[in-house]
Amino acid sequence: MGFYEMDKNELVSMKKQWDDEYNTFKAKGLKLNMARGKPGPEQLELSMDMMDVLNSKSSLIGVNGDDYRNYGILEGIPEARDMFSKMIGVHDDEILVCGNASLNIMYDVVSTSFLKGVNGSTPWCKLEKVKFLCPVPGYDRHFAICENFGIEMINIPTDENGPDMDMVEKLVSSDDSIKGIWCVPQYSNPTGYIYSDETVKRFAALKPKAEDFRIFWDNAYCIHHLVDSPKLILNLMDECRKAGNEDMVYIFGSTSKVTFPGAGVAALGTSKNNIAFLKKVMGIRTIGYDKINQLRHVRYFGDYQGLLKHMDKHKTILAPKFEAVIDMLEKEIAPLGIGSWTKPQGGYFVSFDSLPGCAKRIVALCKEAGVTLTGAGATYPYGKDPEDKNIRIAPTYPSVEELKMAMEIFCLAVKIASAETVLD
């Protein structure tokens, strides 16, 4: 029976029972973490063989005869540029292979835009106002970059096809202080949505008022599938090329969740014009990135196909975790009609929407019972979820068993918080 059909006494009595169950969990003093999109220990084990790929007897001479142990090769080793250009979906002269984190590349690109402009435009720090469009719910670290630079963020609603493109087109074409938009197109963070072909085409065809407007296409999860025959998004760069819009896009990717977070390799795909400009500042900032780690990754995977094969192993570990989350929600929450959630085919998160006004309370109840979730509000710019209802669930780190327990607590928290609201 749905929540709203119950009479008040019935709900009060059910709430009493949920409180009891909740307190029993609380007494156990559990410590379960579902806060961040962290790979679990079994996933880390998958890449341990990579540690054997290079040893003291290995040649670290590259395809071009360069010694990768020494300085140089700012744009990344050719072997890695080849592999990452395929992953990111750009030509092999449209890629920079960098250090250990795509977040760092994103920050550096924004920072460069502030200090030096974009391909010769006025440095953003000289402008009175810089705005970014932020499809919501979205990724808190993107929003944190904006906050750091004082960029004004504008919420863009999203659905299973991606951001509201009518709104994006209208804003981008009319306001030249809008300089960027953050997108996680294949398996959005946190919804898991896959942008539709039409959405990608409309992105590629944007006619921004600001010549220095850029799409920040964070394709972090483009190969992180949970199903066997995943839907793949259209290639943005190809579509941009058709529209003569190659300069409008930065595409980011990394192996952070493929091999080791923090010890992976990250890359940026973008037009040759953008690369030429960015390399000028990159060459001031560094003599080069870690080519040995780049080589370690390429030798381990062999090629892009090898990389994809490796991802199947992650899928085998992760699919049951997502299943456990969805199953529990279907069983415990669906009948009560007090929440909705996404059923992603890939990525690292499930997005849960509670009744309005309950998210903060749910997260707090979970925390009290030893289950740490991403803070409520984190999926919105400035940490402000206007309806206080969105919660990002990150099922990857705990074991399936821990996850089931954490989700039991989560579902109890949802029920209790919802009952509080309804009874209030």
Added chain:
Amino acid sequence: MGFYEMDKNELVSMKKQWDDEYNTFKAKGLKLNMARGKPGPEQLELSMDMMDVLNSKSSLIGVNGDDYRNYGILEGIPEARDMFSKMIGVHDDEILVCGNASLNIMYDVVSTSFLKGVNGSTPWCKLEKVKFLCPVPGYDRHFAICENFGIEMINIPTDENGPDMDMVEKLVSSDDSIKGIWCVPQYSNPTGYIYSDETVKRFAALKPKAEDFRIFWDNAYCIHHLVDSPKLILNLMDECRKAGNEDMVYIFGSTSKVTFPGAGVAALGTSKNNIAFLKKVMGIRTIGYDKINQLRHVRYFGDYQGLLKHMDKHKTILAPKFEAVIDMLEKEIAPLGIGSWTKPQGGYFVSFDSLPGCAKRIVALCKEAGVTLTGAGATYPYGKDPEDKNIRIAPTYPSVEELKMAMEIFCLAVKIASAETVLD
């Protein structure tokens, strides 16, 4: 007989002979590179065993129980912080261990100062003018950072005790647009000078007019000795502490020239106040640096003493190379009185001063004969050596045999260029 004592005809005839010798070399089509401070291949071999330190069976769990394969630990792993704090000469809570390049940290610190200020000061990008003091001759990549940010550079003469401290004190205490000074205190780049105790004390006791003035103490070569009992500089942080001036200094170091350039580990030593401020922006830029590579380094060296022992092997390789350079200069140039040079006890360079107005010509002559040197002028801000006389010689990369040949050509170039000037 000295150059200036010769009569003109004698000099003309000698020049003819030098031209012939030079042309003989030129005909050989050599390709020798002394442009950058690059370790030679034998030096890279020294660290190949590090590639075996971590393998697929290794535990990557740290002293605190953290799994270094996963996200986190922004400030660097405790094992590495311990080792680098000793190298850099700060307390173990005054160190951040970062990625693969100290240049990157320097850039990021300057970039953060421009965008966010220094510990709450006005962001430098909001100021009309930002100036840095640049002891000359100095390091071109420091100057390139300044040029990139539009920082006005002021030359500060140096001698074997370091920068002209009268001038530094006077400028720093009177002009609040002076926000920084670049120093390479132990084995300056390119002179190899070691700052005297008095110089370090005067640095520590500076009373800058700008509260956001910082000393950029690039101690890149602090453990790169060429002699057995090297003179060591005073510890700047200790001296700053005595003066209550800990916030005034950033100290940089790395293993770029200890293990592998590009695949080493870099660190920043600075006050707890500065660290707290910098970490706020660092945490926006990245989730963490490559902890696996940090661990690889620490496990390889064991501890700071192990690191120092490793440096002895570099010394054995490098000392003969510096000797070859100095010997050739003593033999070929000293008797003619047409140049002077430093005799460093460590570091990566020999600084050569030709007769005024000859440096560009010498570098061009060398290049034509297949010997690439750092561009003349590179050791001065804006690439402008006011007397066109300083040349940075980088003896580390070529073999001793190649080096001898390169130095023969170099000495011929010095003689020819000097003769041209004198005969002009």
